[in-house]
Amino acid sequence: MPLAEKLMLSGEWKEREEKLFSLLSPCRLCPRECRVERRKEKGFCGGGWKAKVASFAPHFGEEKELVGKGGSGTIFFSGCNLKCIFCQNYDISILAHGREVEEEELSEMMLTLQNFGCHNINLVTPTHFVPQIVKAIRIALSQGLSLPIVYNCGGYESLETLKLLEGIIDIYMPDIKYGDSAKGKKYSHVPDYWEVAKESVKEMHRQVGNLQVEGGIAVKGLIVRHLVMPNRASASEKIFDFLAREVSPETYVNIMDQYRPVFKAGDSPEISRPIKAGEYRRAGRAALRKGLHKGFFPFT
Numbered sequence: 417m418p419l420a421e422k423l424m425l426s427g428e429w430k431e432r433e434e435k436l437f438s439l440l441s442p443c444r445l446c447p448r449e450c451r452v453e454r455r456k457e458k459g460f461c462g463g464g465w466k467a468k469v470a471s472f473a474p475h476f477g478e479e480k481e482l483v484g485k486g487g488s489g490t491i492f493f494s495g496c497n498l499k500c501i502f503c504q505n506y507d508i509s510i511l512a513h514g515r516e517v518e519e520e521e522l523s524e525m526m527l528t529l530q531n532f533g534c535h536n537i538n539l540v541t542p543t544h545f546v547p548q549i550v551k552a553i554r555i556a557l558s559q560g561l562s563l564p565i566v567y568n569c570g571g572y573e574s575l576e577t578l579k580l581l582e583g584i585i586d587i588y589m590p591d592i593k594y595g596d597s598a599k600g601k602k603y604s605h606v607p608d609y610w611e612v613a614k615e616s617v618k619e620m621h622r623q624v625g626n627l628q629v630e631g632g633i634a635v636k637g638l639i640v641r642h643l644v645m646p647n648r649a650s651a652s653e654k655i656f657d658f659l660a661r662e663v664s665p666e667t668y669v670n671i672m673d674q675y676r677p678v679f680k681a682g683d684s685p686e687i688s689r690p691i692k693a694g695e696y697r698r699a700g701r702a703a704l705r706k707g708l709h710k711g712f713f714p715f716t
Contacts, residue, residue, distance in 0.1 A: 419583035420557065429554055432580045436547035439577065440465070446497040446543050446574050447612045461544035462495030462512035467552070468545070470494045470514035472525045474534050479670055479712065481627070481634040482536055482566065482587075489529030489563065490538040491522070497543050498570045499605040500593070502645075502681035509541060510679070522552035523559070530563050535633050536587065538566040546577055550584060564635055572609055573616040578623075587627075587634055588620035591641040595654030603649070603687070614658055627668040627710070638663075639711075643672045644699045647686045653702040660706040669711040671699055 423429040442451035443459045452459040462468075474487030482488040492505075494514030507513050517525075526537050542549050553565060564586035571590035592613055594600045600609025620638055627637035642655055652671075659667045673696045675687075682688045 423583050424554065424557065429550075429584075432584075433547060433551050433554070436550055436577070436580055440547055444574070445546060445577055447572060447608070448497055448606070449574075458495075459544065461497040462510075463544040464516070466516040466518065467522055467548035468494035468512065468514045468516050469522070469525070470508040472529065474529065474532050475538065478538065479634075479639060481629050481632065481639075481668075482538065484535045484633045486533035486535050488536055488538045488566070489526070489532065489534030490540055490568075491525055491529075492540045493542055493545055495544055496541050496570065497606075498572055498593075500570075501603050501679060501683065502675070502677060502687060503679050504674075504676060506679040519548055519552040520555060522548065523555035523561075526552065526556040526561055526563075527559060530561060534563065536564045536566050537561070538568055538589075540568045541570070542567060543569050543573060543577075546581070550581070553584060567620075570604075571613040571616060572604075572606060573612070573619075575615060575619055578616060578619045582623045586624065586636045587639060588617075588624055588637075589639040589641060590617055590620065591643065592617065592655050592659075593643065593650060595651035595658065599649055599651060603684070610654075614662070617659075617663060621663050621667075626664055626666045637668070639668045639670065641670045641672060642699075643675055644691050644696050645675050645687055646689055646691050646695060648695075649687050652699040653706075656703040656706040656708055660708050665707040666710055667708060669703060669708050671696075671703060671712060 439445045440454045450460045455465045458464045470492040472491040475490040476487050478488040494512040496509035566587040567585045568589045571592045597610040600606050624637050677688045
């Protein structure tokens with residue numbers, strides 16, 4: 417019996433929901449712990465009491481193990497607990513465009529994506545709406561949802577929150593942005609990014625392990641994304657060393673080359689240009705040198 421089903425039958429799922437909602441007021445859902453009363457005002461992330469959704473649709477630009485033939489069923493949430501000055505989706509993450517939805521409507525979105533033939537439910541930037549999402553998943557499961565749940569986040573997560581997600585999330589997909597907290601402070605306005613991200617990713621891996629693929633489609637496990645930035649601003653080699661030594665050399669890693677100097681990136685000269693082909697290749701060689709070999713390595 418899948419763990420999610422056991423949680424439902426035992427009543428533990430609702431207990432976890434209650435604990436998660438208690439973290440909303442005052443808010444301690446993420447490591448920022450801004451302690452805002454989310455019933456009355458919005459947190460640093462831009463989130464209030466109700467989940468806010470920018471869009472939902474099948475997505476065919478994700479990792480091939482998520483996309484398959486039917487696409488990845490993405491739900492883009494508005495707001496974010498990071499404030500990246502180079503965010504390509506700043507209208508959603510920073511400006512928080514979207515509309516508030518009840519958990520019942522959110523569950524309907526999940527079921528609609530399943531009916532479209534998607535291979536998973538891909539929760540994009542879910543951190544600040546975890547309680548609402550968990551409740552919506554429970555409702556959807558009771559109505560026939562059977563797809564893996566993907567937690568697609570920025571890597572800055574609370575261990576307390578993550579532990580309450582064990583058995584609910586099938587695939588964790590953090591984007592580890594920096595191997596240096598000074599960079600996190602400068603570019604994402606968060607003081608302890610690297611220290612927090614390392615512990616978060618280790619907890620994610622403890623829960624789901626290395627990526628498992630059946631018939632070409634991911635069903636469970638960890639996928640790590642890393643966006644290469646110009647002038648080694650993301651400290652890529654430290655990230656790859658950490659993954660190989662402290663997580664697993666079998667970690668699936670998607671090394672991404674789509675950095676663009678959008679939003680306010682132009683304010684920092686060292687990241688005010690796209691990356692060069694040589695910078696991308698250097699990052700790929702560093703990952704291979706550290707022993708990582710699974711994932712998206714187009715330069716090999």
